[in-house]
Amino acid sequence: MNKKTLLFLRFILILVTILVMTYSKKGLSVFEPGYLIAFIYFISNIILYRIPEKLFTKPIVSFSMFLFDIIAISLAVYFTQGMQTDFYLIYFLVIFVASVGQDVTGSLPIAIVASLIYGWLLYRENPSISFFDSKILIRVPFLFILALMSSYWSQATRRELKKKDELERFNKELQKEVTRVAAEEIELRKYSEKIINSVTSGVIAVSSDGMITTINPEAARSLGIKSEYSIGKDIREIRGLESLWQKMEQCIKNDTSIKRDEIIVNTDKKKNIPLGFSMSSISGAKDRFSGCVMIFKDLSGIRELEHKLKRAERLSYLGKMASWVAHEIRNPLTAIDGFAQLLENTDEKEKIDLFTSEIHKGTQRINYIIDDILAFARAKRKIAHVPIDLKEMMSSITKSIIDTKIEIDSVRSPIVEGDAESIRRLFVNLINNSVEAMRDNGVLKITIVDSEEFITTEIIDNGEGISVDDAKNIFEPFFTTKQRGTGLGLSIVKKIVDEHKGKIEIDSKQGVGTKVKVALPKKQEEV
């Protein structure tokens, strides 16, 4: 019960008291003590209005107030000699108001005090009054019953009110929390949107039925579409993105990811966009949240650079090749031309034989150079799939070598698939290199082993070896350390190995020798 209500009830109580005083036997007149009491009683209510609510609700304060009320009423009645009237009813009112203001521990003492004072007043008026007089026997228990009942009632009401209050407070708190969480979610959403929009790669997310749920500005820019019109659209409806959907659908269906891949996309605005992408399925509890997210980069710029670089490389090769051809061809040509001139001025049989033989050697040399150029410059082609016995091939190649000791150690029928002519050229070049690197007491060891999908051939010589610096450039075209090399031999070897999807390693120590390891696949993939 709040202060205002309680003081209002108390005000009614004062009015009723004054009313009872007015109708008492003696009545209320200005110069009587009863008038002063009534006045003080009235003033007390005004003073109580002034004290703070916190202090007012303290049990000791309210108990003192009701005690004061009982005493004031009793004095007022005493002075106005109101015992003959119905003044005792005012006690009921005080007890009722006291019960409203506090619980049974507050109202019961008030009821006791009221009963005592009432009893004493009755005794004062009539000392011979019996304890069993109806005035005592009925009225006093009534005071207690009223105190108990009304305090029970007010306590129940207070409890209800408190519950309602608490519920209201809880509701308010809940409402506040809901608002706060909603605001936070919006902030969080904005934040993640900002992150996605700031990514310099394209990001597209679709739901499992192909609806675009997220597309960042970079993605829209790369694909030449408008991001604001794309969200909520079916990705298949945007021209050119069907191919992306096919990949995404696979990802969603198999719940997998694609780490790195490339795709060419043609949209309305942009043609032939090379995209490097990775994608991953998003698995959610509900269909609404499952789908696929794709991160991609427009590779146009990189492709253009690569193209330029390749062009520059080709031009640089062309320049090197021109200079190389000039030197390589001119030397045998000079010999041929020179010996032809000498031939004109001699009739000595011996000289004629020497000069013609030199002319022949010169043409052979040119032929050899042309073969090398063709093998090197030949465009990448589909290779033939012919079974080749490497053991037989090694024996055939090394048959004509006289000055060097040859040791061949091989597994039985080491068969690889490939182009026989190219593979022969590959090993001729390698074996020639080894033989040329060795002087006296040269031993060339050839080992052929079976290593799962490959046949590995090791060619080991005890020749001069290659320096660490030279080893770096060994596969570079036009690079040679030999007196009579074209500088294309190992480039051609590398090219043939690559064409056959094989592997080559060269391990060399200057002054010790060189080990070349060539692994060629047993089977070539069908194209």
Next chain:
Amino acid sequence: MKKKILICDDEEPIRLLLSEALKDKYYIEQATDGREALKKITKETFDLLITDIKMPGTHGLEAIERIRERNKEVPIIICSAYRLMEDDIVVKTSNVAAFITKPIDIKALQTKVWELIGD
């Protein structure tokens, strides 16, 4: 006594050709690269050096530079597939007597040699 000519070229057929063209009138020695030529010139006196420029090992121009450093006044004929060498700073300062471009005109070579050192 026959005059002595040193022929320096990494290509064996060219060395053979030059020596066949000149050996009737001159005494011919051969070197396969600049280092060998330098070694021979330091050891004995030659009346003429005919050298290629682009060779593996010691480059012809390096050899010419070293020869001149050692105060050897031997006449030099450069016999190369490259004409651009005439502009080289070493060539300009080394007092090269003549350039012969490959393929070689044997008659012109013989004449040039005769002009430089006689019989």
